[in-house]
Structure formats: C-alpha cells, structure tokens
Amino acid sequence: MKKKLSIVDIANALNVSKTTISFILNGRAQEKRIGADLVEKVMKYVAEVGYKPNSLAKSLRTGKSNTIGLMVEDISNPFFASIARLIEDRAYKNGYKIIYCSTDNDTSKTQDLINMFRDRHVDGYIMAPPEGIEEDIESLIKDGMPVVLFDRHLPGVKTDVIEVDNLFSTYNATRHLMDQGFKNIAFVTFASHQTQMMDRVRGYQDAMKSNGLRPTIVKEIVFNQDEEQIMGPLRDFFKGNPDVDAILFGTNHIGTCGLKIMHEMGLKAPTDIAVISFDDYDVFKLHSPPITAIAQPVEEIADNVITVLLEKLNDRSSSPKLQSIILKTDLKIRNSSLKNAI
Amino acid sequence: MKKKLSIVDIANALNVSKTTISFILNGRAQEKRIGADLVEKVMKYVAEVGYKPNSLAKSLRTGKSNTIGLMVEDISNPFFASIARLIEDRAYKNGYKIIYCSTDNDTSKTQDLINMFRDRHVDGYIMAPPEGIEEDIESLIKDGMPVVLFDRHLPGVKTDVIEVDNLFSTYNATRHLMDQGFKNIAFVTFASHQTQMMDRVRGYQDAMKSNGLRPTIVKEIVFNQDEEQIMGPLRDFFKGNPDVDAILFGTNHIGTCGLKIMHEMGLKAPTDIAVISFDDYDVFKLHSPPITAIAQPVEEIADNVITVLLEKLNDRSSSPKLQSIILKTDLKIRNSSLKNAI
Structure with a gap:
C-alpha cells in the first residue's frame, strides 16, 4: 500500500497553493476561474501518485457524507x-463514493430505494428513472437534493438530464438500411413508455414515412427476467414475418436475444435478414458477421453525469441553472447491414 | 402500483400462522424446522402476488438497517x-436492500468502502475480496458483523465462503483438450495472487503434469483498465508462440480479448488454435464457432451467498458455525475445442 499523500504534499510538489489544489480536487476550478492548464497538471500528478482524498476528514469538515x-x-x-x-471511477477520483442499486423499472422498489438512500444521507442522486416516481423526485429536489437523470427523462420534472439523441439515432440507422436497398424493415423492441424508448420507435417511424408508403412493422415484446419469455414471442415474430428483410433492435438485450433466435433458425445476416442493434458491445463486435450497432458514448455520458452532479453539489444556490445535455451516438456500420457484404 | 400486502394477508390467504410466514420470509425456516413444502408454497405465493416486506416498519421493530x-x-x-x-433480487425478496461498489482490487479503496459501509450501518457484508484487507475483515468479524466472502477466500481469515472448484475446473478443461489430441496447450490469464486464480493455474499445471513431460506454457498478463494495455502483450504472445495449438483462458475478460486478437490475426478456432475460456456468457455462446466455456453456477452462487448471510443475520450467537461451500462448474463443450469440428 502506498503512503497516503495529503493536499499539502501535492501543493509542495507542484509549487501551487493548498487552496488552489483543494478547489481543483473538489471540482470547483471553473467556479474559481482556475486555468485549464493548471487543472490538467494537478489532475495528471494526482493520477500519477495515486492520491485519494481523505473522505472522512473532508466529511467532518464539510458536513457531507461524500456518497452519491x-x-x-x-x-x-x-x-x-x-x-x-x-461514474464510480470518476466520482472516486473526486472524493465521492457511489452506492448503487437496480430499480428493475419497478416504481415501488425505486421509491423504497430512494428512502433507503435518504436514510443513508447520500449527498446526491443519479438515476435512470422508471415512470411513476415523478413526485418522489420533485420532493427530493424541493428538499435541495441534487438529482441528475440519465438515459431518459420524466416529462414535467425539472432537473438536470443527460441523454443521447435517440430519435435521430434510429432515424439514421433506418435510413442506412433503406440506402442499402432493404425494403421490409422491422423495429423490434421492449414495450415501454419511457422517453428514450418512445423516441427510438419514432425515429424508425419517421424514417419509414420519409420514404413513402411502406407500412411500419413495430414488434413490442414485454420484458421478462426469464429470457425464455422473451425468446418465445421473438421466435413467433421471426416465423410469422418471413418477408422482413431487415431488423432494427431497440436495445442490446433484445438484439442479443434476436441473434440467438437467428442462430437457432439458421438465419444469416445480412443475406437472410440485415441486422442493426441499439447499444454496442463485445457480443456485436465479435459476432460473425460483426453486427452494425448504434454505439452510445458511455464515457461521455458518465463524464457529463458526474460533472453536472459535482457542479450542483458545489453550488447550492437557490436557483441553480438546469442542464439538459443531448449527446450524439455513433452508427458503427459493420457487415450485418451491408447488402453486398460477403 | 400494486396495493401493498401484509404478512397477515399472506397468512390468511394460505391459512398458515403469521409467525410461520414471518420465519419463512426472514430465512429462518430451517432453524425453525418448517417443512420445505410449506416454504416453497409460501415463496411461490409471495412471488405471484409480488409481496414486498415493509422494510421501514421492520427496521424500527428490529433495530436493523436491512441493508447489505x-x-x-x-x-x-x-x-x-x-x-x-x-444477489440483489434474492435479498430484496427477503426484505434487504443491497448497496454495492467496485473494489477495483485496490486494497486502500476497499478499506475506504468498508468504512463507508460501517458509517452507513449496513447489517452485513458480501465481498469478493482483494488481498491485503485481512485485518479489516477480521475487525468486522470481531465487532460481530456477518461477512460472507465469495469467488475467492483470504487464507487465514475465518469466515463463510462460497467458491467454485477452480482447480478441478481447469484440470478438467485441460484434460478435455488433451483428449482431443491438442499438444501445445497454453494457459493465458491475468497475473494475480488471489486464491481462485492460483487454483486455476494449478489445475492446468496438474493436468499437464499428469500427462507426462510436456512443458507448461503459462502467460500472465498484468490487468489494466485500458484494454489496449492488455491487447498488446496478448498480441505478442500469439505472435511469439506459433506452436501453441490450444489455449485455456483464465477469465471471461482475457478470453474475450484473446478472441479479438484472433479475429485481428485471422486465426480460427479450433483449426488454428482450440479455445476454452473460464466463465460463460453471451459473447462465447454467440461466437462462430461457439466457444467452449467453464460455466460458473451464478444462480447457485448468489443463492448460497444470500442464504448463508441471512442465516448469520438471524443467528447472532457468539460462536456461529462457519460454512465453506464449494460449488461445481460446468464445462460447456462447444466447437471451439473439438478437433474434428467443422
């Protein structure tokens, strides 16, 4: 184990004042108008020497729990x-610990978890929220708790949100399939009223409409923890729609289930059915053929979420500005959606 | 949202006493000698009606935080x-919330996290521990905190452990490669002194030795968050060892990196190199050819971890019995390791 360095050690090593180091490490560089060069120098040094802020001392000094x-x-x-x-990595580098839980998209479980976090005195909340917790979030905000949502938003709830451009992403992916000459393009997804999922369906529908008369084929499958409950309806869909020549899957999970059915039925991409899925990961990269995917900028999402939350934690003014950040996805075109791919 | 059911509602519906229902839901059925049939009946009903214990009321009654x-x-x-x-699912069904964190295998971060959990008054700990936290765990145990380790153990630390039979798993996988006629079998893994990783290397070495004179080829790669720092040495290994005709990868992560290098170099399994990896997941199942994998019984691991922890939470006697549970893995033989596979 390394000997613990203090802020004073860092200040001495870099010949910078202790206060400046402290502002930088607490994410207040911008507020205090500290130059980007100096911030970079300090953060680089801190990473090199493996400095970890002493959170207990800090918590005693600030009255905060330093957990999110x-x-x-x-x-x-x-x-x-x-x-x-x-998010955990970035928070930890800034002296915050993250405690996390899965909501299961279950309203009552999420309410339970919010209460648990309140009991544990977290300093702020980061959520990919299910529907139905609008009032709970508003009550947190009313109590002055910073809340940053990501992946989706809750219509009517005024707080900071980090999202990707879902509508354009599926619009663009559908256009790509059309450009390749595919005609009977289906959108297969989980049934959901969450904003990101609604936007993904709309992007597909808009692209189909923009191209004329074709009927849209949207198959919504009810999510179930038991994968066989997803595979059954998916199998029926493939069997019942032999004319479909391309599928856009709405999430990585449904995309992976779709690939399993295709393997089972001996269907090859792109010759039998072209395939694109939302979300990119190793399953799609290593598949034969590699699967075209709408890659979300996960690093950028995490960076923005934690930056916005740290800003809010450090600026408890009564009317903080709200940020709604929309990030771009990247359509990674691979052989599964190319008409003339070998 | 469903109307919240109480224990009384369940007791009435099933015509069973409230106390019995309570014992079952609190994981005390065995201790109270309640029959397995009844436990199953109650758990099935609870799952059907979506019953969630009211944790706040319970916490007030018991003085526990009901978080792990x-x-x-x-x-x-x-x-x-x-x-x-x-684990989170099973704990939640038993009225416990799980808060989790990544240790990053970093001793000082883990100590930090243990302190954070102590501050948050968790009722018990579940850990896949890094090395170097032996004293911290012993101090938790001395304070009467239930601690269940999984995936690996810490030599000398007396607490409950749930593991798989790592040594036999790699022994068996290596024997399978030998039975298929592969001769120059390498073991490629992350450098680690953790018990599960040491056992995996030994299983491979034992199998090699049991078969005579062949030299063992163990390549240990230093773990790095930056995947390119793993890919570089792995690429060098493939290039520097053209005689290797089979590789057993020590974890899913290193196995996936290995497959990426094989794709990059145009090497096919099993014709160029046979492949087996520890840990099974969608990447291996959907790969062409599908990759032979040592599947860990994740459901069983989770079930045992939570069962043992609940038992300890409900039995705070001064000298509780310690359990060391070793579960079996399953070698899923697929085309990547079959000599005569197409």
Whole structure:
C-alpha cells in the first residue's frame, strides 16, 4: 500500500497553493476561474501518485457524507454496468463514493430505494428513472437534493438530464438500411413508455414515412427476467414475418436475444435478414458477421453525469441553472447491414 | 402500483400462522424446522402476488438497517454484474436492500468502502475480496458483523465462503483438450495472487503434469483498465508462440480479448488454435464457432451467498458455525475445442 499523500504534499510538489489544489480536487476550478492548464497538471500528478482524498476528514469538515446514490434499471445489463463503473471511477477520483442499486423499472422498489438512500444521507442522486416516481423526485429536489437523470427523462420534472439523441439515432440507422436497398424493415423492441424508448420507435417511424408508403412493422415484446419469455414471442415474430428483410433492435438485450433466435433458425445476416442493434458491445463486435450497432458514448455520458452532479453539489444556490445535455451516438456500420457484404 | 400486502394477508390467504410466514420470509425456516413444502408454497405465493416486506416498519421493530453492503471486483465485468443482480433480487425478496461498489482490487479503496459501509450501518457484508484487507475483515468479524466472502477466500481469515472448484475446473478443461489430441496447450490469464486464480493455474499445471513431460506454457498478463494495455502483450504472445495449438483462458475478460486478437490475426478456432475460456456468457455462446466455456453456477452462487448471510443475520450467537461451500462448474463443450469440428 502506498503512503497516503495529503493536499499539502501535492501543493509542495507542484509549487501551487493548498487552496488552489483543494478547489481543483473538489471540482470547483471553473467556479474559481482556475486555468485549464493548471487543472490538467494537478489532475495528471494526482493520477500519477495515486492520491485519494481523505473522505472522512473532508466529511467532518464539510458536513457531507461524500456518497452519491446511483440507480440504474438493471446492473446486469452491460450498458448500465459500464456506465455505473465509469461514474464510480470518476466520482472516486473526486472524493465521492457511489452506492448503487437496480430499480428493475419497478416504481415501488425505486421509491423504497430512494428512502433507503435518504436514510443513508447520500449527498446526491443519479438515476435512470422508471415512470411513476415523478413526485418522489420533485420532493427530493424541493428538499435541495441534487438529482441528475440519465438515459431518459420524466416529462414535467425539472432537473438536470443527460441523454443521447435517440430519435435521430434510429432515424439514421433506418435510413442506412433503406440506402442499402432493404425494403421490409422491422423495429423490434421492449414495450415501454419511457422517453428514450418512445423516441427510438419514432425515429424508425419517421424514417419509414420519409420514404413513402411502406407500412411500419413495430414488434413490442414485454420484458421478462426469464429470457425464455422473451425468446418465445421473438421466435413467433421471426416465423410469422418471413418477408422482413431487415431488423432494427431497440436495445442490446433484445438484439442479443434476436441473434440467438437467428442462430437457432439458421438465419444469416445480412443475406437472410440485415441486422442493426441499439447499444454496442463485445457480443456485436465479435459476432460473425460483426453486427452494425448504434454505439452510445458511455464515457461521455458518465463524464457529463458526474460533472453536472459535482457542479450542483458545489453550488447550492437557490436557483441553480438546469442542464439538459443531448449527446450524439455513433452508427458503427459493420457487415450485418451491408447488402453486398460477403 | 400494486396495493401493498401484509404478512397477515399472506397468512390468511394460505391459512398458515403469521409467525410461520414471518420465519419463512426472514430465512429462518430451517432453524425453525418448517417443512420445505410449506416454504416453497409460501415463496411461490409471495412471488405471484409480488409481496414486498415493509422494510421501514421492520427496521424500527428490529433495530436493523436491512441493508447489505456488496463489494465486487468490477461491476462492469459480466460475471460480477450478473451475480450482483441475482444477489440483489434474492435479498430484496427477503426484505434487504443491497448497496454495492467496485473494489477495483485496490486494497486502500476497499478499506475506504468498508468504512463507508460501517458509517452507513449496513447489517452485513458480501465481498469478493482483494488481498491485503485481512485485518479489516477480521475487525468486522470481531465487532460481530456477518461477512460472507465469495469467488475467492483470504487464507487465514475465518469466515463463510462460497467458491467454485477452480482447480478441478481447469484440470478438467485441460484434460478435455488433451483428449482431443491438442499438444501445445497454453494457459493465458491475468497475473494475480488471489486464491481462485492460483487454483486455476494449478489445475492446468496438474493436468499437464499428469500427462507426462510436456512443458507448461503459462502467460500472465498484468490487468489494466485500458484494454489496449492488455491487447498488446496478448498480441505478442500469439505472435511469439506459433506452436501453441490450444489455449485455456483464465477469465471471461482475457478470453474475450484473446478472441479479438484472433479475429485481428485471422486465426480460427479450433483449426488454428482450440479455445476454452473460464466463465460463460453471451459473447462465447454467440461466437462462430461457439466457444467452449467453464460455466460458473451464478444462480447457485448468489443463492448460497444470500442464504448463508441471512442465516448469520438471524443467528447472532457468539460462536456461529462457519460454512465453506464449494460449488461445481460446468464445462460447456462447444466447437471451439473439438478437433474434428467443422
């Protein structure tokens, strides 16, 4: 184990005042108009020497618990798992610990978890919220608790949100399939009224409409923890729609289930059915053929979530500005959606 | 939202006493000698009606926080993410919330997290522990805190442990490669002194020795968050060892990196190199060819972890019995390790 360095050690080593180091480490550089060069120098040094802020001392000094509650839909989903991990890393470097839980998209479980986090005196909340907890979030905000939502928002709830451009992402992916000459394009997704999921369906529908008369084929499957309950309806869909020549899957999970059915039925992409899925991960990259995917910028999402939350934690003014940040996705075009791919 | 059911409602519906229902829901059925049939009947009913224990009321009654701290190595690793999720589900059904964190295998971060959990008054700890926290765990145990370790143990620390039979698993996988006629079998893994990793190397070495004179080829790669720092040495290994005709990878992560290098270099399994990896997941199942994998019984691990912890939470006697449970893995033989596979 390394000997613990103090802020004084860092200040001496870099010949910078202790106060400046402290502002930088507490995410207050911008507020205190500290130059980006100096911030970079300090953060680089801190990373090199492996400095970890002494959170207990800090907590006693500031009256804060230095913990942040993070709620994702399902920690076993690779998208949420990687975001949670990145948020945890970035928070830890800033002296905050993250405690996280899965909401299961269950309103009453989420309310339970919010109460638990309140009891544990977390300093702030990061959530990919299910529907139905609008009042709970408003009550947190009324109590002065910073709340940052990501992945989706709750219409009517005024707080900071980090999202991706879901509508454009599926619009763009659908156009790509059309450009490749696919005609009977289906959108297969989990049934959901969450904003990000509604936008994904609309992006597909808008692209289909923009191209004329074709009927849209939207298959919504009810989510179930038991994968066989997802595979059954999916299998029926493939069997009942032999004319479909391309599918856009709405999430990585449904996309992976779709690939399993295709393997089972001996259907190859792109010759039998072209395939694109939302969310990129190793399953799609290593598949033969590799699967075209709408990659979400997970690092950027994590960076923005934690930056916005730290700003709010450090600026408890009565009317803080609200940020709604929309990040771009990246359509990774691979052989599964290319008409003339070998 | 469903109307909240109480224990009384359940007792009335099933015509069973309230006390019995309570014992069952608190994991005390065995201790109270309640028959397995009745336990199953109650748990099935509870699952059907979606009963959630009222944790606040229970906490007031019992003086417990009804939260459990769970520390895994890296929540973005699919093995830990799925275990964490299953533990969370099972704990929640028993009226406990799980708050979790990644230790990053970092001793000082883990100590920090233990302190944080202590401050938050968790009732018990579940950990896949890094090395170097032996004293911290012993101090928790001395204070009467239930601590259940999983995935690995800490030599000398007396507490409950749930593990798999790592040594036999790699022994068996290596024997399978030998039976298929592969001769130059390498074991590629992350450098680690953790018990599960040491056992995996030994299982491979024992199998090699049992078969005569062949030299063992063990390549240990230093773990790095930056995947390119793993890919570089792995690429060098493939290039520097053209005679290797089979590789057993020590974890899902290193196995996936290995497959990426094989794709990059145009090496096919099993014709160029046969492949087996520890840990099974969608990447291996959907790969062409499907990858032979040592599947850990994640559901069973989660069930045992939570059962043992609940038993300890409900039995605070001064000298509780310690359990060391070793579960079996399942070698899922697929085309990547079959000599005559197409």
